[in-house]
Amino acid sequence: MSGPDGGRGSREALARVVREHAGRLAACLVSLLGDFSAAEDLVQDAVETALRRWPVEGVPDRPDAWLLTVARRRGLDVLRRETNYRAKLAQLRWPEPGKGDDRLRLIFTCCHPALSPEARIALTLRVVCGLSTAQIAAAFVVPETTVAQRITRAKRKIAVAGVPYRIPAADELPERLGAVLAVVYLLFNEGYLSSTGDRAEARDLADDAEWLAALLAGLMPGEPEVAGLLALIRLHRARGAARFDSHGRLVPLAEQDRTLWDHAAIAEATAALTRAARAHRRPGPYQLQAAIVACHAEAAGFEQTDWAQILVLYDMLLAVAPSPVTRLHRAVALRYVKGPAAALAELTGLEETLSRYPLLHATRAELLRALGDTSQARISDERALGLTANPAQQALLHQRLDPAHGDVRCG
Protein backbone atom coordinates (compact mmCIF):
# COMPACT_ATOMS: atom_id res chain seq x y z
CA MET A 1 0.00 0.00 0.00
CA SER A 2 1.87 3.09 1.19
CA GLY A 3 5.56 3.36 0.49
CA PRO A 4 8.39 4.52 2.69
CA ASP A 5 8.04 8.23 1.79
CA GLY A 6 6.69 9.13 5.25
CA GLY A 7 4.86 12.32 4.22
CA ARG A 8 1.81 13.63 6.00
CA GLY A 9 -0.60 11.89 3.65
CA SER A 10 0.93 8.48 4.16
CA ARG A 11 1.15 9.07 7.91
CA GLU A 12 -2.57 9.72 7.93
CA ALA A 13 -3.24 6.68 5.82
CA LEU A 14 -1.17 4.68 8.28
CA ALA A 15 -3.12 6.04 11.23
CA ARG A 16 -6.36 5.13 9.47
CA VAL A 17 -5.27 1.54 8.96
CA VAL A 18 -4.21 1.26 12.60
CA ARG A 19 -7.53 2.79 13.71
CA GLU A 20 -9.54 0.23 11.78
CA HIS A 21 -7.88 -2.65 13.56
CA ALA A 22 -6.46 -1.56 16.92
CA GLY A 23 -9.82 -1.23 18.68
CA ARG A 24 -11.04 -4.60 17.43
CA LEU A 25 -7.86 -6.25 18.62
CA ALA A 26 -8.11 -4.51 22.01
CA ALA A 27 -11.75 -5.61 22.41
CA CYS A 28 -10.83 -9.17 21.53
CA LEU A 29 -7.87 -9.28 23.92
CA VAL A 30 -9.80 -7.72 26.81
CA SER A 31 -12.49 -10.40 26.40
CA LEU A 32 -9.89 -13.11 26.12
CA LEU A 33 -7.67 -12.11 29.04
CA GLY A 34 -10.30 -10.47 31.23
CA ASP A 35 -7.67 -7.87 32.02
CA PHE A 36 -8.22 -4.48 30.44
CA SER A 37 -4.84 -3.06 31.35
CA ALA A 38 -2.74 -6.01 30.19
CA ALA A 39 -4.67 -6.28 26.93
CA GLU A 40 -4.32 -2.59 26.26
CA ASP A 41 -0.57 -2.66 26.87
CA LEU A 42 -0.17 -5.40 24.28
CA VAL A 43 -2.20 -3.52 21.66
CA GLN A 44 -0.35 -0.29 22.31
CA ASP A 45 2.93 -2.09 21.92
CA ALA A 46 1.78 -3.54 18.59
CA VAL A 47 0.55 -0.10 17.45
CA GLU A 48 3.88 1.53 18.26
CA THR A 49 5.75 -1.20 16.46
CA ALA A 50 3.50 -0.73 13.42
CA LEU A 51 3.98 3.05 13.42
CA ARG A 52 7.72 2.48 13.47
CA ARG A 53 7.96 -0.29 10.90
CA TRP A 54 5.16 0.26 8.41
CA PRO A 55 6.54 3.58 7.07
CA VAL A 56 9.75 1.69 6.21
CA GLU A 57 8.45 -1.74 5.24
CA GLY A 58 5.08 -0.72 3.86
CA VAL A 59 1.68 -1.64 5.27
CA PRO A 60 1.24 -5.44 5.33
CA ASP A 61 -1.53 -7.09 3.33
CA ARG A 62 -3.31 -8.17 6.47
CA PRO A 63 -2.65 -5.39 8.99
CA ASP A 64 -5.02 -6.96 11.53
CA ALA A 65 -3.18 -10.29 11.50
CA TRP A 66 0.15 -8.46 11.66
CA LEU A 67 -0.92 -6.47 14.76
CA LEU A 68 -2.28 -9.61 16.37
CA THR A 69 0.94 -11.50 15.79
CA VAL A 70 3.03 -8.74 17.33
CA ALA A 71 0.65 -8.42 20.29
CA ARG A 72 0.60 -12.17 20.84
CA ARG A 73 4.35 -12.52 20.65
CA ARG A 74 4.77 -9.67 23.07
CA GLY A 75 2.11 -11.17 25.33
CA LEU A 76 3.79 -14.55 25.46
CA ASP A 77 6.97 -12.74 26.34
CA VAL A 78 5.85 -10.27 29.01
CA LEU A 79 3.17 -12.45 30.56
CA ARG A 80 5.66 -15.25 31.11
CA ARG A 81 4.57 -15.85 34.66
CA GLU A 82 0.85 -15.71 33.89
CA THR A 83 0.43 -19.23 32.53
CA ASN A 84 -3.29 -18.69 32.36
CA TYR A 85 -2.92 -15.70 30.00
CA ARG A 86 -0.28 -17.49 27.93
CA ALA A 87 -2.53 -20.46 27.32
CA LYS A 88 -5.35 -18.18 26.23
CA LEU A 89 -3.12 -16.15 23.92
CA ALA A 90 -1.67 -19.24 22.32
CA GLN A 91 -5.12 -20.45 21.33
CA LEU A 92 -6.28 -17.17 19.85
CA ARG A 93 -7.61 -17.42 16.28
CA TRP A 94 -7.96 -14.36 14.09
CA PRO A 95 -10.35 -13.03 13.10
CA GLU A 96 -12.46 -14.59 15.78
CA PRO A 97 -15.06 -16.69 14.01
CA GLY A 98 -18.69 -15.76 14.63
CA LYS A 99 -17.98 -12.88 16.97
CA GLY A 100 -19.66 -9.54 16.60
CA ASP A 101 -18.08 -6.16 17.15
CA ASP A 102 -17.03 -5.86 20.77
CA ARG A 103 -15.79 -2.32 20.47
CA LEU A 104 -18.97 -0.93 22.00
CA ARG A 105 -18.06 -2.49 25.34
CA LEU A 106 -14.63 -1.01 24.98
CA ILE A 107 -16.05 2.47 24.39
CA PHE A 108 -18.36 2.30 27.39
CA THR A 109 -15.50 1.26 29.67
CA CYS A 110 -13.20 4.00 28.36
CA CYS A 111 -15.91 6.64 28.86
CA HIS A 112 -17.03 5.47 32.30
CA PRO A 113 -18.08 8.40 34.51
CA ALA A 114 -15.88 7.04 37.32
CA LEU A 115 -12.86 8.15 35.24
CA SER A 116 -11.78 11.78 34.98
CA PRO A 117 -12.92 13.55 31.79
CA GLU A 118 -9.31 13.92 30.55
CA ALA A 119 -8.69 10.24 31.15
CA ARG A 120 -11.84 9.28 29.23
CA ILE A 121 -10.61 11.19 26.19
CA ALA A 122 -7.06 9.86 26.34
CA LEU A 123 -8.21 6.28 26.90
CA THR A 124 -10.77 6.39 24.09
CA LEU A 125 -8.20 7.73 21.66
CA ARG A 126 -5.63 5.17 22.64
CA VAL A 127 -7.75 2.08 23.15
CA VAL A 128 -10.55 2.55 20.61
CA CYS A 129 -8.82 4.64 17.93
CA GLY A 130 -5.34 3.18 18.33
CA LEU A 131 -3.49 6.46 18.79
CA SER A 132 -0.10 6.31 20.43
CA THR A 133 0.56 8.31 23.58
CA ALA A 134 2.84 10.61 21.57
CA GLN A 135 0.06 11.31 19.03
CA ILE A 136 -2.42 12.16 21.80
CA ALA A 137 0.12 14.44 23.47
CA ALA A 138 0.78 16.23 20.17
CA ALA A 139 -2.94 16.67 19.46
CA PHE A 140 -3.61 18.28 22.84
CA VAL A 141 -0.28 20.11 23.06
CA VAL A 142 0.58 18.58 26.44
CA PRO A 143 3.72 16.70 27.49
CA GLU A 144 3.75 13.00 26.63
CA THR A 145 4.37 12.10 30.28
CA THR A 146 1.13 13.83 31.26
CA VAL A 147 -0.86 11.69 28.83
CA ALA A 148 1.00 8.56 29.91
CA GLN A 149 0.24 9.27 33.57
CA ARG A 150 -3.42 9.89 32.86
CA ILE A 151 -3.69 6.59 31.05
CA THR A 152 -1.79 4.63 33.68
CA ARG A 153 -3.93 6.08 36.46
CA ALA A 154 -7.14 5.38 34.56
CA LYS A 155 -6.16 1.81 33.81
CA ARG A 156 -5.27 1.23 37.45
CA LYS A 157 -8.64 2.59 38.50
CA ILE A 158 -10.46 0.36 36.02
CA ALA A 159 -8.74 -2.66 37.53
CA VAL A 160 -8.81 -1.77 41.22
CA ALA A 161 -12.21 -0.07 41.42
CA GLY A 162 -13.89 -2.73 39.28
CA VAL A 163 -15.05 -0.56 36.37
CA PRO A 164 -16.98 -3.14 34.33
CA TYR A 165 -16.32 -4.14 30.73
CA ARG A 166 -19.82 -4.25 29.37
CA ILE A 167 -22.60 -2.28 27.72
CA PRO A 168 -24.70 -0.66 30.47
CA ALA A 169 -28.16 -1.99 31.27
CA ALA A 170 -31.16 -0.25 29.72
CA ASP A 171 -31.90 1.84 32.82
CA GLU A 172 -28.36 3.22 32.90
CA LEU A 173 -27.96 3.56 29.16
CA PRO A 174 -29.24 7.12 28.57
CA GLU A 175 -26.84 8.62 31.11
CA ARG A 176 -23.90 6.46 30.10
CA LEU A 177 -24.47 7.07 26.40
CA GLY A 178 -24.51 10.78 27.20
CA ALA A 179 -21.01 10.44 28.67
CA VAL A 180 -19.79 8.61 25.54
CA LEU A 181 -21.25 11.19 23.17
CA ALA A 182 -19.75 13.99 25.26
CA VAL A 183 -16.28 12.49 24.76
CA VAL A 184 -16.77 12.24 21.00
CA TYR A 185 -18.14 15.78 20.78
CA LEU A 186 -15.28 17.15 22.85
CA LEU A 187 -12.79 15.45 20.57
CA PHE A 188 -14.50 16.97 17.59
CA ASN A 189 -14.44 20.43 19.13
CA GLU A 190 -10.79 20.07 19.97
CA GLY A 191 -9.94 18.97 16.47
CA TYR A 192 -12.26 21.16 14.45
CA LEU A 193 -13.59 24.21 16.19
CA SER A 194 -10.45 25.21 18.03
CA SER A 195 -8.11 24.16 15.28
CA THR A 196 -6.23 27.08 13.83
CA GLY A 197 -4.60 25.36 10.93
CA ASP A 198 -1.10 25.93 12.29
CA ARG A 199 -0.76 22.48 13.85
CA ALA A 200 -0.17 20.66 10.63
CA GLU A 201 1.95 18.10 12.42
CA ALA A 202 -0.82 17.15 14.84
CA ARG A 203 -3.29 14.46 14.05
CA ASP A 204 -6.71 15.65 12.93
CA LEU A 205 -8.88 14.75 15.90
CA ALA A 206 -12.00 15.78 14.00
CA ASP A 207 -11.32 12.81 11.77
CA ASP A 208 -11.17 10.48 14.77
CA ALA A 209 -14.33 12.03 16.21
CA GLU A 210 -16.24 11.48 12.97
CA TRP A 211 -14.95 7.95 12.75
CA LEU A 212 -16.01 7.23 16.35
CA ALA A 213 -19.45 8.74 15.80
CA ALA A 214 -19.91 6.64 12.66
CA LEU A 215 -18.77 3.52 14.51
CA LEU A 216 -21.25 4.23 17.30
CA ALA A 217 -24.05 4.95 14.83
CA GLY A 218 -23.41 1.61 13.17
CA LEU A 219 -23.37 -0.23 16.50
CA MET A 220 -26.35 1.57 18.05
CA PRO A 221 -28.84 2.13 15.23
CA GLY A 222 -31.70 2.55 17.72
CA GLU A 223 -30.26 5.70 19.32
CA PRO A 224 -31.24 8.89 17.48
CA GLU A 225 -28.81 11.02 19.47
CA VAL A 226 -25.91 9.02 18.06
CA ALA A 227 -27.22 9.70 14.56
CA GLY A 228 -27.66 13.33 15.59
CA LEU A 229 -24.05 13.67 16.70
CA LEU A 230 -22.78 12.05 13.51
CA ALA A 231 -24.90 14.41 11.41
CA LEU A 232 -23.68 17.38 13.46
CA ILE A 233 -20.05 16.47 12.89
CA ARG A 234 -20.56 15.82 9.18
CA LEU A 235 -22.49 19.05 8.67
CA HIS A 236 -19.68 21.04 10.27
CA ARG A 237 -16.99 19.23 8.31
CA ALA A 238 -18.85 19.60 5.02
CA ARG A 239 -18.25 23.32 5.34
CA GLY A 240 -14.63 23.01 6.40
CA ALA A 241 -13.11 24.21 3.12
CA ALA A 242 -14.66 27.66 3.52
CA ARG A 243 -13.69 28.26 7.15
CA PHE A 244 -10.22 29.64 6.53
CA ASP A 245 -9.01 31.99 3.83
CA SER A 246 -5.78 31.53 1.88
CA HIS A 247 -3.85 33.24 4.70
CA GLY A 248 -5.20 30.79 7.28
CA ARG A 249 -7.58 33.38 8.74
CA LEU A 250 -10.98 32.35 10.08
CA VAL A 251 -13.80 33.41 7.76
CA PRO A 252 -17.08 34.30 9.51
CA LEU A 253 -20.17 32.37 8.42
CA ALA A 254 -21.74 35.39 6.76
CA GLU A 255 -18.73 35.83 4.46
CA GLN A 256 -17.96 32.22 3.64
CA ASP A 257 -17.90 31.21 0.00
CA ARG A 258 -20.75 28.71 0.01
CA THR A 259 -19.71 27.20 -3.30
CA LEU A 260 -16.79 25.68 -1.36
CA TRP A 261 -19.17 23.75 0.86
CA ASP A 262 -19.64 20.06 0.14
CA HIS A 263 -23.34 20.21 -0.76
CA ALA A 264 -23.64 16.48 -1.40
CA ALA A 265 -22.31 15.75 2.10
CA ILE A 266 -24.67 18.37 3.55
CA ALA A 267 -27.67 16.79 1.81
CA GLU A 268 -26.64 13.33 2.96
CA ALA A 269 -26.13 14.34 6.59
CA THR A 270 -29.40 16.27 6.65
CA ALA A 271 -31.27 13.28 5.22
CA ALA A 272 -29.75 10.96 7.84
CA LEU A 273 -30.72 13.39 10.58
CA THR A 274 -34.29 13.63 9.31
CA ARG A 275 -34.56 9.83 9.09
CA ALA A 276 -33.38 9.37 12.69
CA ALA A 277 -35.68 12.11 13.98
CA ARG A 278 -38.72 10.68 12.17
CA ALA A 279 -38.04 7.07 13.13
CA HIS A 280 -37.64 7.70 16.84
CA ARG A 281 -39.30 11.02 17.65
CA ARG A 282 -36.97 11.53 20.60
CA PRO A 283 -35.31 14.89 20.01
CA GLY A 284 -32.17 15.51 22.06
CA PRO A 285 -29.39 18.08 22.20
CA TYR A 286 -27.28 16.58 19.38
CA GLN A 287 -30.19 16.19 16.96
CA LEU A 288 -31.28 19.76 17.68
CA GLN A 289 -27.79 21.21 17.27
CA ALA A 290 -27.43 19.29 14.03
CA ALA A 291 -30.79 20.64 12.86
CA ILE A 292 -29.60 24.19 13.55
CA VAL A 293 -26.38 23.62 11.61
CA ALA A 294 -28.45 22.04 8.81
CA CYS A 295 -30.54 25.23 8.58
CA HIS A 296 -27.36 27.23 8.04
CA ALA A 297 -25.87 24.67 5.69
CA GLU A 298 -28.96 24.52 3.49
CA ALA A 299 -29.37 28.30 3.12
CA ALA A 300 -28.30 29.49 -0.34
CA GLY A 301 -26.77 32.61 1.23
CA PHE A 302 -26.46 34.23 4.65
CA GLU A 303 -29.42 36.50 3.83
CA GLN A 304 -31.59 33.50 2.97
CA THR A 305 -31.03 31.82 6.37
CA ASP A 306 -34.29 30.67 7.98
CA TRP A 307 -33.69 32.48 11.28
CA ALA A 308 -37.25 31.94 12.51
CA GLN A 309 -36.77 28.18 12.25
CA ILE A 310 -33.37 28.43 13.94
CA LEU A 311 -34.94 30.39 16.79
CA VAL A 312 -37.55 27.62 17.28
CA LEU A 313 -34.78 25.01 17.35
CA TYR A 314 -32.81 27.00 19.92
CA ASP A 315 -35.92 27.18 22.12
CA MET A 316 -36.28 23.40 21.88
CA LEU A 317 -32.59 22.97 22.63
CA LEU A 318 -32.83 25.21 25.69
CA ALA A 319 -35.80 23.15 26.90
CA VAL A 320 -33.83 19.87 26.82
CA ALA A 321 -30.36 21.24 27.64
CA PRO A 322 -30.40 24.69 29.23
CA SER A 323 -27.04 26.47 28.99
CA PRO A 324 -25.91 30.10 28.99
CA VAL A 325 -23.82 29.54 25.83
CA THR A 326 -26.90 28.26 24.00
CA ARG A 327 -28.82 31.32 25.19
CA LEU A 328 -26.06 33.45 23.71
CA HIS A 329 -26.36 31.69 20.35
CA ARG A 330 -30.12 32.07 20.51
CA ALA A 331 -29.64 35.81 21.01
CA VAL A 332 -27.67 35.93 17.75
CA ALA A 333 -30.58 34.25 15.94
CA LEU A 334 -32.98 36.65 17.62
CA ARG A 335 -31.04 39.56 16.12
CA TYR A 336 -32.09 38.48 12.63
CA VAL A 337 -35.71 37.86 13.65
CA LYS A 338 -36.44 40.79 15.97
CA GLY A 339 -33.49 43.14 15.48
CA PRO A 340 -30.25 43.99 17.32
CA ALA A 341 -31.92 45.86 20.20
CA ALA A 342 -33.96 42.79 21.22
CA ALA A 343 -30.84 40.61 20.98
CA LEU A 344 -28.82 43.05 23.07
CA ALA A 345 -31.49 42.96 25.77
CA GLU A 346 -31.11 39.15 25.89
CA LEU A 347 -27.38 39.48 26.53
CA THR A 348 -27.89 41.56 29.65
CA GLY A 349 -29.10 38.51 31.53
CA LEU A 350 -26.00 36.55 30.53
CA GLU A 351 -23.31 39.04 31.41
CA GLU A 352 -22.59 37.66 34.83
CA THR A 353 -22.32 33.95 34.00
CA LEU A 354 -20.46 34.49 30.72
CA SER A 355 -18.25 37.42 31.73
CA ARG A 356 -15.09 35.41 30.90
CA TYR A 357 -16.46 34.07 27.61
CA PRO A 358 -14.98 35.99 24.64
CA LEU A 359 -17.89 35.29 22.30
CA LEU A 360 -20.29 37.13 24.64
CA HIS A 361 -18.26 40.32 24.29
CA ALA A 362 -17.68 39.85 20.57
CA THR A 363 -21.42 39.37 20.02
CA ARG A 364 -22.19 42.39 22.17
CA ALA A 365 -19.77 44.41 20.05
CA GLU A 366 -21.50 43.35 16.84
CA LEU A 367 -24.93 44.27 18.20
CA LEU A 368 -23.72 47.64 19.49
CA ARG A 369 -22.11 48.36 16.13
CA ALA A 370 -25.35 47.45 14.37
CA LEU A 371 -27.09 49.95 16.64
CA GLY A 372 -24.51 52.62 15.80
CA ASP A 373 -22.71 52.68 19.16
CA THR A 374 -19.16 52.25 17.86
CA SER A 375 -17.32 53.42 20.99
CA GLN A 376 -19.07 50.91 23.27
CA ALA A 377 -18.58 48.29 20.56
CA ARG A 378 -14.81 48.88 20.68
CA ILE A 379 -14.76 48.38 24.44
CA SER A 380 -16.53 45.04 24.06
CA ASP A 381 -14.22 43.93 21.25
CA GLU A 382 -11.21 44.78 23.40
CA ARG A 383 -12.62 42.71 26.26
CA ALA A 384 -13.16 39.79 23.88
CA LEU A 385 -9.59 40.13 22.64
CA GLY A 386 -8.27 40.04 26.20
CA LEU A 387 -10.12 36.78 26.86
CA THR A 388 -9.41 34.64 23.80
CA ALA A 389 -6.29 32.54 23.34
CA ASN A 390 -7.37 31.34 19.91
CA PRO A 391 -5.09 32.96 17.29
CA ALA A 392 -7.78 32.89 14.57
CA GLN A 393 -10.25 34.72 16.80
CA GLN A 394 -7.55 37.14 17.86
CA ALA A 395 -6.74 37.97 14.25
CA LEU A 396 -10.41 38.61 13.51
CA LEU A 397 -10.83 40.90 16.49
CA HIS A 398 -7.66 42.84 15.64
CA GLN A 399 -9.03 43.34 12.17
CA ARG A 400 -12.29 44.64 13.60
CA LEU A 401 -10.53 47.03 15.98
CA ASP A 402 -8.59 48.43 13.04
CA PRO A 403 -10.68 51.48 11.96
CA ALA A 404 -10.28 50.55 8.28
CA HIS A 405 -12.50 47.45 8.74
CA GLY A 406 -15.50 48.18 10.89
CA ASP A 407 -17.97 45.39 10.41
CA VAL A 408 -16.44 41.92 10.55
CA ARG A 409 -18.59 39.31 12.22
CA CYS A 410 -17.17 36.79 14.66
CA GLY A 411 -18.05 33.11 14.75
Place this chain on the structure above:
Amino acid sequence: MKYVLMFAETEEFATRLEAMDELEREAAYEAVMRWFAENSGKITHHAHLAPAHTATTVRLDGGEPVVTDGPFVEGKEVVSGYAEVEVADLDEALKLARSWPACPVVEIRPIA
Protein backbone atom coordinates in the same frame (compact mmCIF):
# COMPACT_ATOMS: atom_id res chain seq x y z
CA MET B 1 -15.95 -7.42 44.49
CA LYS B 2 -16.10 -5.84 47.92
CA TYR B 3 -16.64 -2.14 48.38
CA VAL B 4 -17.26 0.15 51.29
CA LEU B 5 -19.89 2.82 50.80
CA MET B 6 -19.05 5.71 53.07
CA PHE B 7 -22.00 7.90 53.87
CA ALA B 8 -21.22 11.53 54.53
CA GLU B 9 -23.37 14.26 56.00
CA THR B 10 -23.24 17.93 55.24
CA GLU B 11 -24.12 20.79 57.59
CA GLU B 12 -27.13 21.50 55.44
CA PHE B 13 -28.35 17.94 55.79
CA ALA B 14 -27.87 17.98 59.57
CA THR B 15 -29.85 21.21 59.82
CA ARG B 16 -32.61 19.75 57.73
CA LEU B 17 -32.74 16.64 59.89
CA GLU B 18 -32.82 18.82 62.99
CA ALA B 19 -35.77 20.78 61.66
CA MET B 20 -37.88 17.67 61.01
CA ASP B 21 -40.83 16.89 63.22
CA GLU B 22 -41.31 13.50 64.82
CA LEU B 23 -43.28 12.04 61.93
CA GLU B 24 -40.92 13.26 59.23
CA ARG B 25 -37.92 11.91 61.09
CA GLU B 26 -39.61 8.57 61.51
CA ALA B 27 -40.28 8.44 57.76
CA ALA B 28 -36.65 9.28 57.02
CA TYR B 29 -35.39 6.50 59.29
CA GLU B 30 -37.90 4.11 57.79
CA ALA B 31 -36.56 4.84 54.30
CA VAL B 32 -33.06 3.96 55.51
CA MET B 33 -34.26 0.74 57.17
CA ARG B 34 -36.06 -0.19 53.97
CA TRP B 35 -32.89 0.43 51.93
CA PHE B 36 -30.92 -1.91 54.19
CA ALA B 37 -33.69 -4.52 54.06
CA GLU B 38 -34.02 -4.38 50.27
CA ASN B 39 -30.27 -4.73 49.76
CA SER B 40 -29.57 -7.11 52.63
CA GLY B 41 -28.30 -9.76 50.19
CA LYS B 42 -25.47 -7.50 49.13
CA ILE B 43 -24.60 -5.82 52.42
CA THR B 44 -22.11 -7.79 54.44
CA HIS B 45 -21.67 -5.31 57.28
CA HIS B 46 -22.76 -1.81 58.17
CA ALA B 47 -22.61 0.70 60.97
CA HIS B 48 -23.79 4.16 61.88
CA LEU B 49 -21.18 6.34 63.53
CA ALA B 50 -21.68 8.71 66.46
CA PRO B 51 -21.41 12.40 65.44
CA ALA B 52 -18.07 13.92 64.42
CA HIS B 53 -17.79 15.92 67.66
CA THR B 54 -17.26 12.63 69.49
CA ALA B 55 -14.20 11.81 67.36
CA THR B 56 -10.68 11.63 68.76
CA THR B 57 -7.66 11.58 66.48
CA VAL B 58 -4.23 10.14 67.21
CA ARG B 59 -1.32 11.37 65.09
CA LEU B 60 1.62 9.03 64.87
CA ASP B 61 3.70 10.87 62.29
CA GLY B 62 5.64 13.01 64.80
CA GLY B 63 7.89 11.70 67.57
CA GLU B 64 5.33 10.98 70.27
CA PRO B 65 1.72 10.12 69.40
CA VAL B 66 -0.41 13.26 69.61
CA VAL B 67 -4.02 12.91 70.70
CA THR B 68 -6.45 15.60 69.65
CA ASP B 69 -10.16 16.23 69.85
CA GLY B 70 -12.14 16.00 66.60
CA PRO B 71 -11.95 14.21 63.24
CA PHE B 72 -8.69 14.09 61.23
CA VAL B 73 -10.06 16.31 58.50
CA GLU B 74 -12.19 19.27 59.42
CA GLY B 75 -14.52 19.66 56.52
CA LYS B 76 -18.03 20.38 55.43
CA GLU B 77 -18.60 16.70 54.77
CA VAL B 78 -18.36 14.27 57.66
CA VAL B 79 -18.50 10.49 57.43
CA SER B 80 -21.51 9.36 59.41
CA GLY B 81 -21.64 5.67 58.62
CA TYR B 82 -20.58 2.95 56.26
CA ALA B 83 -21.76 -0.24 54.62
CA GLU B 84 -19.59 -2.99 53.27
CA VAL B 85 -21.13 -4.51 50.16
CA GLU B 86 -20.34 -7.48 47.96
CA VAL B 87 -21.36 -6.86 44.33
CA ALA B 88 -20.21 -7.75 40.81
CA ASP B 89 -18.59 -4.46 39.84
CA LEU B 90 -18.49 -0.70 40.27
CA ASP B 91 -21.71 -0.22 38.31
CA GLU B 92 -23.61 -2.32 40.79
CA ALA B 93 -22.05 -0.42 43.70
CA LEU B 94 -23.00 2.83 41.97
CA LYS B 95 -26.56 1.62 41.63
CA LEU B 96 -26.73 0.97 45.37
CA ALA B 97 -25.24 4.36 46.15
CA ARG B 98 -27.72 6.08 43.85
CA SER B 99 -30.66 4.59 45.67
CA TRP B 100 -29.36 5.59 49.14
CA PRO B 101 -32.22 7.57 50.70
CA ALA B 102 -30.46 9.58 53.43
CA CYS B 103 -27.37 11.82 53.70
CA PRO B 104 -26.31 13.54 50.46
CA VAL B 105 -22.78 12.20 49.78
CA VAL B 106 -21.63 8.62 49.27
CA GLU B 107 -18.02 7.67 48.57
CA ILE B 108 -17.38 4.25 47.08
CA ARG B 109 -14.06 2.58 47.80
CA PRO B 110 -13.01 -0.87 46.72
CA ILE B 111 -11.58 -2.99 49.49
CA ALA B 112 -8.01 -3.80 48.63
